[in-house]
Amino acid sequence: MNWFCPNCLFEVPSSTVKSEGNRCTRNCYNCPICTAPLSVNGLHQEPSSYLTPKDAAQPSGPYFLACPYCNWTTLDIGIQFDKPHKITEQLSRTKNGGRVVSSPRDPEKQRMGSLSRDTPPTKLQEPPDTSPQEPPDSDELFSNLAAFYKNQLGEASGTDQLGVGYTEYGYGSPSNLARIMNMYGGLSYTALKKSRKKPAPMREAQDTNEGLHLVSSTSEAATIRRLRDQGWDGTTNAEQRLAIPTNNDARFTDDLRPVATLLPTKRTKRCRTCRHILAKLESKLHSTRYKIRLLALNYIPTITLRGLLDVPSSIPTALTLPSSPSTTTSAAFDYQTLSPTTPTQFLLTLRNPLFDPIRVTLATPATPSQRPAGKVTILCPQFDVGANTDVWDEALTDSTSGKDKSGRQGGVKDAGSGGASVGGEVAEAGKVWERGRNWTSVIVEVVPGTAGSRDAGREYSFGGEEVKPGDGDEEGGEDADVLEIPLFVRVEYETDAAAEDSGVVAKIGREGVEKRVKRELAYWCVLGVGRVAG
Amino acid sequence: MATPDYLARKPSASLIRSSISYGQSSKPAAGHSPSPSTPLFKRSLSSQFGSPSSSFRAEDDCFIYSLGSRFLHAGFMSESRPRCILAFGPGESRRAGDYRQWAPDFHTIRRRGVRGEDWGRAHELYRLDVRDVDLGLMQDKLERAIRQAQTEYFMVDSARPRKIMLAVSSALPRPLLLTALGTLFQVSHASSITLLSTSICSVVAAGLRSALVVDIGWAETIVTAVYEYREVGERRSVRAGKVLSLEMAKVLNDECARRKTQNPVERGGSSSEKADDEVSVEEAEGVLTRVGWCQDRDSARKHPSDTSSKSAAGANEVQSNRPVGAVAATEISIPLISIPLPAATPPITLRIPFNRLSSPADTALFALSTPLHDLDDHDLPLHQLVYKSLLSLPPDIRALCMARIVLTGGVSQLPGLKSRVISEVATLVRERGWDPVQSYGSVSMKLPHRHRSDHPANEDGDEPPDIAQSPQRSATLDAASISLPVPIPASQQPQEPDPVLAKLRHHSHSNADSRAPTTRGVETLGAWAGASLIAGLRVKGVVEIEKDDFAKNGLRGTGGVFGIGGVGGVGGKRGSAG
Numbered sequence A: 001m002n003w004f005c006p007n008c009l010f011e012v013p014s015s016t017v018k019s020e021g022n023r024c025t026r027n028c029y030n031c032p033i034c035t036a037p038l039s040v041n042g043l044h045q046e047p048s049s050y051l052t053p054k055d056a057a058q059p060s061g062p063y064f065l066a067c068p069y070c071n072w073t074t075l076d077i078g079i080q081f082d083k084p085h086k087i088t089e090q091l092s093r094t095k096n097g098g099r100v101v102s103s104p105r106d107p108e109k110q111r112m113g114s115l116s117r118d119t120p121p122t123k124l125q126e127p128p129d130t131s132p133q134e135p136p137d138s139d140e141l142f143s144n145l146a147a148f149y150k151n152q153l154g155e156a157s158g159t160d161q162l163g164v165g166y167t168e169y170g171y172g173s174p175s176n177l178a179r180i181m182n183m184y185g186g187l188s189y190t191a192l193k194k195s196r197k198k199p200a201p202m203r204e205a206q207d208t209n210e211g212l213h214l215v216s217s218t219s220e221a222a223t224i225r226r227l228r229d230q231g232w233d234g235t236t237n238a239e240q241r242l243a244i245p246t247n248n249d250a251r252f253t254d255d256l257r258p259v260a261t262l263l264p265t266k267r268t269k270r271c272r273t274c275r276h277i278l279a280k281l282e283s284k285l286h287s288t289r290y291k292i293r294l295l296a297l298n299y300i301p302t303i304t305l306r307g308l309l310d311v312p313s314s315i316p317t318a319l320t321l322p323s324s325p326s327t328t329t330s331a332a333f334d335y336q337t338l339s340p341t342t343p344t345q346f347l348l349t350l351r352n353p354l355f356d357p358i359r360v361t362l363a364t365p366a367t368p369s370q371r372p373a374g375k376v377t378i379l380c381p382q383f384d385v386g387a388n389t390d391v392w393d394e395a396l397t398d399s400t401s402g403k404d405k406s407g408r409q410g411g412v413k414d415a416g417s418g419g420a421s422v423g424g425e426v427a428e429a430g431k432v433w434e435r436g437r438n439w440t441s442v443i444v445e446v447v448p449g450t451a452g453s454r455d456a457g458r459e460y461s462f463g464g465e466e467v468k469p470g471d472g473d474e475e476g477g478e479d480a481d482v483l484e485i486p487l488f489v490r491v492e493y494e495t496d497a498a499a500e501d502s503g504v505v506a507k508i509g510r511e512g513v514e515k516r517v518k519r520e521l522a523y524w525c526v527l528g529v530g531r532v533a534g
Numbered sequence B: 001m002a003t004p005d006y007l008a009r010k011p012s013a014s015l016i017r018s019s020i021s022y023g024q025s026s027k028p029a030a031g032h033s034p035s036p037s038t039p040l041f042k043r044s045l046s047s048q049f050g051s052p053s054s055s056f057r058a059e060d061d062c063f064i065y066s067l068g069s070r071f072l073h074a075g076f077m078s079e080s081r082p083r084c085i086l087a088f089g090p091g092e093s094r095r096a097g098d099y100r101q102w103a104p105d106f107h108t109i110r111r112r113g114v115r116g117e118d119w120g121r122a123h124e125l126y127r128l129d130v131r132d133v134d135l136g137l138m139q140d141k142l143e144r145a146i147r148q149a150q151t152e153y154f155m156v157d158s159a160r161p162r163k164i165m166l167a168v169s170s171a172l173p174r175p176l177l178l179t180a181l182g183t184l185f186q187v188s189h190a191s192s193i194t195l196l197s198t199s200i201c202s203v204v205a206a207g208l209r210s211a212l213v214v215d216i217g218w219a220e221t222i223v224t225a226v227y228e229y230r231e232v233g234e235r236r237s238v239r240a241g242k243v244l245s246l247e248m249a250k251v252l253n254d255e256c257a258r259r260k261t262q263n264p265v266e267r268g269g270s271s272s273e274k275a276d277d278e279v280s281v282e283e284a285e286g287v288l289t290r291v292g293w294c295q296d297r298d299s300a301r302k303h304p305s306d307t308s309s310k311s312a313a314g315a316n317e318v319q320s321n322r323p324v325g326a327v328a329a330t331e332i333s334i335p336l337i338s339i340p341l342p343a344a345t346p347p348i349t350l351r352i353p354f355n356r357l358s359s360p361a362d363t364a365l366f367a368l369s370t371p372l373h374d375l376d377d378h379d380l381p382l383h384q385l386v387y388k389s390l391l392s393l394p395p396d397i398r399a400l401c402m403a404r405i406v407l408t409g410g411v412s413q414l415p416g417l418k419s420r421v422i423s424e425v426a427t428l429v430r431e432r433g434w435d436p437v438q439s440y441g442s443v444s445m446k447l448p449h450r451h452r453s454d455h456p457a458n459e460d461g462d463e464p465p466d467i468a469q470s471p472q473r474s475a476t477l478d479a480a481s482i483s484l485p486v487p488i489p490a491s492q493q494p495q496e497p498d499p500v501l502a503k504l505r506h507h508s509h510s511n512a513d514s515r516a517p518t519t520r521g522v523e524t525l526g527a528w529a530g531a532s533l534i535a536g537l538r539v540k541g542v543v544e545i546e547k548d549d550f551a552k553n554g555l556r557g558t559g560g561v562f563g564i565g566g567v568g569g570v571g572g573k574r575g576s577a578g
């Protein structure tokens, strides 16, 4: 499986991802403020040439990353680069403000040096600039802690009088493990018993070099002062903080780091139950075609719901979704203000994607559980839908598809184009309203409930003080007046066993005889109707 | 013992043993098993503990999850930060095809909640009150989050079984834990899940062995006393993030209302919906996390920022001649913080005095305005909660914990909060000592006689405990020498020497710390980092749940006490209990 950078389109093999992480290690960075991709610019570059391709005239001097959208630059956080390439490497060596990161080895080396006096630290190039007012960041603390724990466990093992060298003695060795387990709450009885004799539990960390960091009121006061001075604009929001782990505890915009681009891949989707591959893209990076594409939409009828008075301008194609009525508002029918408690007739159309005719049975729950409770009556709950035959069949038998539209408009007045259905001015129970090549429409009568019937709700009381219930659930609150009707759809059809795509049923028809297999499909779905007025 | 000659008779067995054990360390175990099935037993033992590489390094990468009611932290072991932090917001529960969050005006529309829903419900994965929790919904939300973590951030290539460490609160209700475990097993193809307690993880991430972990989360603040990596005590309060953001919303609503009354020109006929136009959870939380802060103890007592009239007046007063180095922010001129609220109708930019932004913390977390006797046990202010937790601990553990107060949880990031809690607790300890009785009433006259007369260390401090005590008294509270002041005869005897404690003392390099307990706060890297450290050190957890076992037995097999990280530690390990 290959990963790629959506920014530079560089392909990254799985092994590299494992070793170097899930972000692009080239020069791909996003703006920590607005997430736009950053570009590398020279410090002594004409501002106008930001937008020109940078290989036209390679700028000189120190470089920095700049956001073309919001004008954020790494200069804002005091970082500039010597070279225009290997930005990641350079960035990892610089902290915000331009300070050089002390490599994680160094404190350890110092510790070792202080432990064994005879070997002084070889190079103490790291200046003691870890000034007391500068608290160590969590990465340093973590590595210090990790080193400390390792050291402690190693030290403890060293006190064991075993004839084994220090280096050979792994941390996973028996006595050591038993002790660790004992420390961490003990394990099996034997392990406990065994390690009871072992003295010297690991001690606690004692200073910053070992990962201990005390709460200091001065640094907190400094933060507050900074907060007061910088105000709202100097702080980061949750999205910015969560964009990349290094920004997780960046309180101020000065603490933000450029966000390395996350690597995506082309992912295969499998069925949840049978692990059958449902969708698979071509592995070539630049191709967007599918190798396997099994969509449920190709197997279940497409359902649309329209107001009966709303003259459809075209055959509805999209599956109606809860929020989509607003997008299909027409002048004739106002889906945004359905009048409550008034029976409204809708046209429910099912289009059959299969190449076999289907028999559909619809049902709705007797007592709808939705918030603006609507009463739903399907006038014709059982009907047939024709097969999805060649489009030309219809064109030849009926007319062109453009005429089909007008023909169906007329169909409201007299019989539908399919001929089998009986239409009329008044919708009749048990009758299909209209029928086409691979679609059938029936009438659904909906009596919307009142939207304002929200219960008053519990009062959230705290500290003896009454608090008004706040707005919590965004969906329910915002969409409290959206009328949706649950619908149970049952589809029956007969199909050729051999025509089935997968090999699951292929064996049935191996004699070459065209066997007809009866199939059944049943599921619940939800249709969005509109918003109830009031 | 029968073992040596048995081994002498069977060279093959001794060969096995010598090859697996490095030295004498595993001999006692062999000695304890005189049954004829010794070789077999030994072999199983060796496979468990023997080779350094077999059982603990086989699965090299181990996923670390840390689950709370608002966020899922997920990442790899031995890394300092989680690869991703995923929030359970309402944006995650939209239907497919609902693209409204990409609409340009999405952030300018305030989303109304359902009446009767609690504050922030849509942002929670679960509630501790499981009567109302839809476990199916929780499972779906969690599954989506885990899937996202795995596919987008972990980039695991195959369904290879892995180990998972899950850090959860040790008091997570069983149905929730079951759901979480089931989802993890189902989604991640984990071979086993090790449960860790968040408080233990926080202690590990602080570099300590014992601590008082104050986890200020969303729904509750949990104070857990941890002693030698074991949870020994726990107290809770509902004063946490939810209440805090509710208070912040109140402050913002007040400011909005005041602003509207001050300049009525600005409200464009929206007076009718004024009652409905309140700040949302997101807005309150945004303000809280960005510019919310917490006063220090002295200035909170001096300038209670509660009353809005006072802060409004304070906004105008200019007394900026103080040196900037002063800690108390209220002493210097109070700048106005501009807070844009684009979702209000009409969009406004509030200008709030800076010290007003610290009042929610005072009200919600420290309950300055509420007298103590009005508070229930479940909504104790933080410093009282910490103090009571310390009070309920045995003295030696108390002394350890007192100097190791670890504040963690999302709310603890509020600037100033950590030092405030610690200074409040220090003051409480100084004023009250370790006396569970706050007021002796009519018997207070007799107090000097019975109060710790058995302690030579405290005989200099004879003051009645209900008035302020001299500060050096807390300094004399020795870890070993205090006991509960209830005069039981046993306490008059000299304390029994505890060999474990003595050993700890001896080996502890930090003798000075445990001798003079001062109230001290220790920073932690958080539960996730702690779990990552634990995993990185190849420490095996107490509760490890195998997939097959879970599928068969659920949590039934995990022993009586569901002790994560070592409550009890007896029979906790899956293999031995099953």
Ligand SMILES: [Zn+2]
Pocket: A005, A006, A007, A008, A009, A010, A024, A025, A026, A027, A028, A261
């Ligand atoms: Zn790239």
Ligand SMILES: [Zn+2]
Pocket: A031, A032, A033, A034, A035, A036, A067, A068, A069, A070, A071, A072
């Ligand atoms: Zn930008």
Ligand SMILES: [Zn+2]
Pocket: A271, A272, A273, A274, A275, A276
């Ligand atoms: Zn399947």
